[in-house]
Amino acid sequence: MRYALAALPLATLALPLQAAELLDPEPRIAVMSAFAPEWQVLRGALEDPQDHMLHGMTFVTGSLSGQEVVVMLSGVSMVNAAMTTQMVLDHFDIEALVFSGIAGGVDPELSIGDVIVAERWGQYLDAVFARETSDGVFEMPGWMTSDFDNFGMIYTRDVSLEQIEDGGKQFWFETDPTLLEAAARAAEGLTLEDCDAEETCLPDAPQITIGGSGVSGPVFVDNADFRQHAADQWGASVLDMESAAVAQVAQVNAVPFIAFRSLSDLAGGSAEPNEMATFMDLAAGNSAALVQAFLAELD
Template sequence: MRTSWLVVFFVALALEILWSSRVSGFYGDSAAIESVSRRGAHVGIVVPNMYEFTPLLEQGRFVADATIPFIDIGGRRFHIGTIHGKRSIVVISGLSMLNAGTTTQQLLDHFRIDVVLHYGIAGSSNPSLHIADVSIASSWIHTGLWYWQRYGQGPNDELSLEQNGDYTRLLGNLHFGSYNDPSNENSDNKLGHIYFQPEEVFPITGTPEVRQHAFKVPVSRTLYETAQRELMNLELKACLNSSSCLSSEPKVLFGLTGSSANVFLDNAAYRTLLYDKFGISSVDMESAAVALTCYAQGKPFIIFRSISDLAGGSDHSNEAIQFSDLAAENAVIAVVEFIRSSHATF
């Protein structure tokens, strides 16, 4: 009788452990991860949101694996499959820099990843970058790391901890008083100045606990040159439906600088500042985090962002609600064609 009770107890305990591991995100366990990794290196694809992932699932673009279609790890689902015969793992990160960075690190920690591709929609801060265009930037900047100076100080005043190398004035600042309404006689503003800061990074090739700094992070040169060669004349979609089309054909643009921050930008003045000060052409909330993570881990990466709105640069309301689907579709077209055409290069 006691033996039967012990059997029941241990079976219940095993089921509890199995269930706990499943709900905590380890469904599929290490054996499934090892099985996928034994197949060889994969293309890792990080996508911000489901509506940007959905076009990849359509028209047979992404073919899920028949035996292990996905593995859940730490609350995220890693979709296992192929794109044009190339082994691929796709994961949705969720909105924001934190989500994008941690998801990219999870991807690299658990799987054999050859290169990382990231795609999604973005706002345009460049007058030459239009709705549904795809920007393949050569470098990425995180513009959301600031030193906010106290009121009454300015560019000639040293920042706290600047001597230690923690903060800098060299990258430029935003003076809020420069954007006051001209009808207001007060030429200053108690919000003062913010100074753009580089990220602290700890590259895998560096010395642990010895920080380095990175502001403009370049994409992989090989991947970028491949994209230039293969996607320069790529045909993109110009129509939302049969009765609603853009006035000009969308195109793929290269040689630009992209930026990210935990801000949905819909402000003409700040949009202009980013373009004038840093030459930034597109703005989003995730790409720079993917770039910084790959940079620190020494992993080749490239990013595709399609324009859904003008980030406050138009005279009417934000366009994202109208053009997000079209932009997401064009971003997917570019990514899928990149994988197809560069099959032999990675």
């Protein structure tokens, strides 16, 4: 292959970059969910839906709560979320990125069904898996550092951003403050569902929290110890698998971002087995309801 590549004409190797083809010229808000149960309510509420196919993925344009949107699935976890976020930015005229979905609760003051709209998101598993010494201590290589306490062998590190001069690093990616204000207005007076279609009900009426911190990683967390670690190290209210990846891509592209996450489970904090399978649809519906109210608040 090396010789075949060397034989290519220089003009072939120096092709100019081409702008991605827009699938739709209308300025839109991208509304994303990780997997099908999370976007069923939103897709079903679209007016004048039109499907656009790209690399096997479906992007659905239409109107939602008075806004021109494109609704899409990101796929589950960080790489899928980053890839599809950049894809929608390349092929649509996107004015803002909105994520709607479920998550695991960390803050003990929160309950299943609650919706959290965090003001910042971090990636907890951009990390070093450290070597264990003979006395049972985990140590990173001497030339590496972490700003956080380790969780066993795991030392979380800041994300390296090549877009920043000299390879800048950061942990937190911020929610757009104007979008956060709109979310706060939308939350006023909105009543969330406490029972699902099968009449499985929550003991308390779900609440909405605007602000606080969320953390994301490519791991489904159902572990009480790590849940406590996330609370201690980052003051996290919520754990998920996509939001921080979308927030990073949004920052690099200078596009406003916000994520709405409803708790389907307590990430290992409950005495019962994980509740996600029971309350996933209820939680997804509550997140979608706040997203629709939020869209109606935008200019």
